[in-house]
Amino acid sequence: MPRGSGFSAQTLLVLAALSAQPADWRHGYDLxxxxxxxxxxxxxxxVRLADRGLVEACWEDGRxxxxxxxxxxxxxxxxxxxxxxxxxxxxxxxxxxxxxxxRAGPRPRGLAGEGL
Amino acid sequence: xxxxxxxxxxxxxxxxxxxxPARRGWVEAxxxxxGETPAGVARLGWLAGGLWLVARxxxxxxRIAYGLAVxxxxxxxxxxxxxxxxxxxxxxxxxxxxxRILLLAALLAGLPWVARRRGVFGPVGSSVAARAVRxxxxxxxxxxxxxxxxxxxxxxxxxxxxxxxxxGSLNWVHEGTALVLIVGCxxxxxxxxxxxxxxxxxxxxWCAVAAGLVLxxxxxxxxxxxxxxxxxxxxxxxxxxxxxxxTLAISAGLGVAGGLLVVALWNPLRTTPAPGLxxxxxxxxxxxxxxxxxxxxxxxxxxxxxRGAGDADDRVAVKARARQILAAGPLTAAxxxxxxxxxxxxxxxxxxxxxxxxxxxFCTAAPAVWIFFLVAGPVIGLALGTFGxxxxxxxxxxxxxxxxxxxxAQPPPAAxxxxxxxxx
Numbered sequence: 001m002p003r004g005s006g007f008s009a010q011t012l013l014v015l016a017a018l019s020a021q022p023a024d025w026r027h028g029y030d031l032x033x034x035x036x037x038x039x040x041x042x043x044x045x046x047v048r049l050a051d052r053g054l055v056e057a058c059w060e061d062g063r064x065x066x067x068x069x070x071x072x073x074x075x076x077x078x079x080x081x082x083x084x085x086x087x088x089x090x091x092x093x094x095x096x097x098x099x100x101x102x103r104a105g106p107r108p109r110g111l112a113g114e115g116l
Numbered sequence: 117x118x119x120x121x122x123x124x125x126x127x128x129x130x131x132x133x134x135x136x137p138a139r140r141g142w143v144e145a146x147x148x149x150x151g152e153t154p155a156g157v158a159r160l161g162w163l164a165g166g167l168w169l170v171a172r173x174x175x176x177x178x179r180i181a182y183g184l185a186v187x188x189x190x191x192x193x194x195x196x197x198x199x200x201x202x203x204x205x206x207x208x209x210x211x212x213x214x215x216r217i218l219l220l221a222a223l224l225a226g227l228p229w230v231a232r233r234r235g236v237f238g239p240v241g242s243s244v245a246a247r248a249v250r251x252x253x254x255x256x257x258x259x260x261x262x263x264x265x266x267x268x269x270x271x272x273x274x275x276x277x278x279x280x281x282x283x284g285s286l287n288w289v290h291e292g293t294a295l296v297l298i299v300g301c302x303x304x305x306x307x308x309x310x311x312x313x314x315x316x317x318x319x320x321x322w323c324a325v326a327a328g329l330v331l332x333x334x335x336x337x338x339x340x341x342x343x344x345x346x347x348x349x350x351x352x353x354x355x356x357x358x359x360x361x362x363t364l365a366i367s368a369g370l371g372v373a374g375g376l377l378v379v380a381l382w383n384p385l386r387t388t389p390a391p392g393l394x395x396x397x398x399x400x401x402x403x404x405x406x407x408x409x410x411x412x413x414x415x416x417x418x419x420x421x422x423r424g425a426g427d428a429d430d431r432v433a434v435k436a437r438a439r440q441i442l443a444a445g446p447l448t449a450a451x452x453x454x455x456x457x458x459x460x461x462x463x464x465x466x467x468x469x470x471x472x473x474x475x476x477x478f479c480t481a482a483p484a485v486w487i488f489f490l491v492a493g494p495v496i497g498l499a500l501g502t503f504g505x506x507x508x509x510x511x512x513x514x515x516x517x518x519x520x521x522x523x524x525a526q527p528p529p530a531a532x533x534x535x536x537x538x539x540x
Contacts, residue, residue, distance in 0.1 A: 028149045029152040029162075032162075038162075039146055039149075039164075039166055039169070040164065040165030042165075043142060043145070043146055043165065043166070043169045044169060044172055047173070057141075059141075068148040070148060070149065071141065071142075071144070071145030
């Protein structure tokens, strides 16, 4: 658990996935595959991040053929700043697979915790 | 597998109605994505995650835990009633004893219904403290019922004392008079407040308490005590209660700790002195200890309420803080008193047959002293709380409200507080 950022390890995985291509809208199953999180873990994290204004959410436009519309997510500008700062605060030798390679942006220090 | 998946998908769709409307979109999102996941175990896991999301967002985890605790208390209450029924008096008093047990069963069965109705007694507040106090208090009350019943069912003369000889026997005059007087007392309070709305509510309340005490110690049955404790627990933990979760937690915590201390120090058999206490001095010393615990609870709740209020010094904040002090006294005492069944006073009554003759006075006094604590504790706590309440209203500075006239036109803060108190 990276205490410096105040985010849980699972939340950092979600932030890392969303900040990799911050302009792109992502959907839940896509994020679940990348982060390897179960839906029961992923969605509560997305809900809390959206409540704090760090994640934007919307429904896919139109009616795609053969499947229902998707709920889409991406980081807000504030969320992107926080994500970059939090990921930068993760120790370099973090043993969790994949997280070190998903860090984005510079590494500012002295972050306030988010409690997620 | 397909049928299970479809059933789970339907369940998820229907359970979305359980979460607040603003959250339903998230549940729909999980459902919409389910089709993307590979069929089989992976899709089942995805849908199960959606149900977990519903449980979290609907606050169901807390509700389920609370429901299980309520069920446990209900089972305990049912077992208690069953025990009382099976051990009811035989002979002349059997009918009356069973009628009392049925009355108690109706009371216990009716409490959940009363507690769920929106009003003074329910529904339960959303804080953990309110739920824990309601469950813990109800469980302690079931223990109290059991202990009182065991005292009442003791057939021998050694159950003497304040409630001994008359406890299990029928006395129509006593029971009828009690009922009439209690109804009359309540009606008098209602009439006074309706006829003279300007009457000071604290004085009216104290008149009611005094009349209630006189009734209790003369004619009222112990079932009144149980009903009063039950009503108090429900009222302070209801959603509309003015008692804050912090005051509830402080009062319950200190009260339980103080009650356990009394239990640890007091020897209910009283055939030998309590550890470290001389004979004949243990009860007075423990009663003083109980009062100190009440004072500590009242003071701590006042300090915490003051800190929690921040810089708010307007009339509403001052009154809200004072109310916490008022509530903390009787609450602390009541929770300390609810620990007293752990003294196993009923056992003390039952062993009095084996009590040495020279100690018989101590042995038979145990239940009377115990019940005195149960009644007098909250009353003294209420007196302490009332004193603290009045003191807080007089001493607290009241800042002028924003937009009010110049400070020179305002009465002194203490005068505002007293006037406000009197007009409440």
